[in-house]
Amino acid sequence: MSESEYLPSKLSLPTYVPLQRTLVKEYESLFQLRTTQNLLQQQKKQITEHCDNYINFVLDNDKLDFDENILTNCLNTFENLVESNNEIEKLKSIQDHPDIKKFASREENDCKLETLDSFHNITNDQFPDIIKQKHTDALVQADFDFHKFLKNVLFVIKKPEDQLIEEEEDDGLAISGGKVSLKDPLTLDYYREPYKSLKCNHIFEKSSILANLRPNQIKQCPIEACDSSLSINDLVLDKLMVIRIRSFKRMERKDDADIEAVV
Numbered sequence: 001m002s003e004s005e006y007l008p009s010k011l012s013l014p015t016y017v018p019l020q021r022t023l024v025k026e027y028e029s030l031f032q033l034r035t036t037q038n039l040l041q042q043q044k045k046q047i048t049e050h051c052d053n054y055i056n057f058v059l060d061n062d063k064l065d066f067d068e069n070i071l072t073n074c075l076n077t078f079e080n081l082v083e084s085n086n087e088i089e090k091l092k093s094i095q096d097h098p099d100i101k102k103f104a105s106r107e108e109n110d111c112k113l114e115t116l117d118s119f120h121n122i123t124n125d126q127f128p129d130i131i132k133q134k135h136t137d138a139l140v141q142a143d144f145d146f147h148k149f150l151k152n153v154l155f156v157i158k159k160p161e162d163q164l165i166e167e168e169e170d171d172g173l174a175i176s177g178g179k180v181s182l183k184d185p186l187t188l189d190y191y192r193e194p195y196k197s198l199k200c201n202h203i204f205e206k207s208s209i210l211a212n213l214r215p216n217q218i219k220q221c222p223i224e225a226c227d228s229s230l231s232i233n234d235l236v237l238d239k240l241m242v243i244r245i246r247s248f249k250r251m252e253r254k255d256d257a258d259i260e261a262v263v
């Protein structure tokens with residue numbers, strides 16, 4: 001049988017069409033994952049900064065209130081970006097799978113009538129399994145922190161005195177009658193600049209904790225039954241508490257205005 005008379009047993013194209021080796025590099029540069037991922041990272045950074053700026057702007061302007069829609073949009077955009085990024089991570093891990101790598105780097109003939117049968121004989125049943133495998137969607141710490149903070153902000157602007165749902169029993173927040181205390185435990189005045197201890201999560205008004213703690217000094221936490229030792233470096237501004245206070249005062253003013261309107 002001469003070559004011209006040869007007919008493969010199946011005349012259909014194989015279910016996968018191999019990409020010519022010389023085109024692989026061009027294909028990869030066209031669909032370079034890194035480009036998409038860089039873009040996603042940039043957008044994630046932008047939305048984080050945008051949201052931070054918005055929160056700071058409202059906090060710096062006493063007459064402004066938080067707009068729930070703006071914060072919700074930020075949260076949704078951020079979640080979408082994280083999800084897209086996870087899809088790319090999954091694609092990367094599929095490409096990096098040893099079986100897929102081995103398969104992609106095999107030597108093969110050009111796809112011609114004479115070689116068509118050999119392409120039909122290539123099977124790799126594991127691929128669907130590899131693609132279906134669950135990819136871990138773990139957030140990096142910074143993303144996790146931002147996402148949690150934003151969700152918490154959305155919660156406390158509506159319920160400034162309520163405990164966050166995921167808060168554990170041993171969280172440093174003082175609870176009284178099921179409500180979160182918005183008052184400094186040392187002066188019993190409402191917080192203006194609440195500072196949180198990173199060691200034990202206890203919160204104090206800046207001026208009252210600084211009256212207790214001199215620079216370079218390490219002292220036991222002023223909360224009775226707390227045996228953490230604190231230095232000034234362990235204290236950070238508790239922005240969520242600032243937002244709680246802000247939202248609480250706004251609601252209080254609104255209640256007063258409603259009462260006046262009724263009278």
Ligand SMILES: [Zn+2]
Pocket residue numbers: 197200201202221222223226227228
């Ligand atoms: Zn403490």
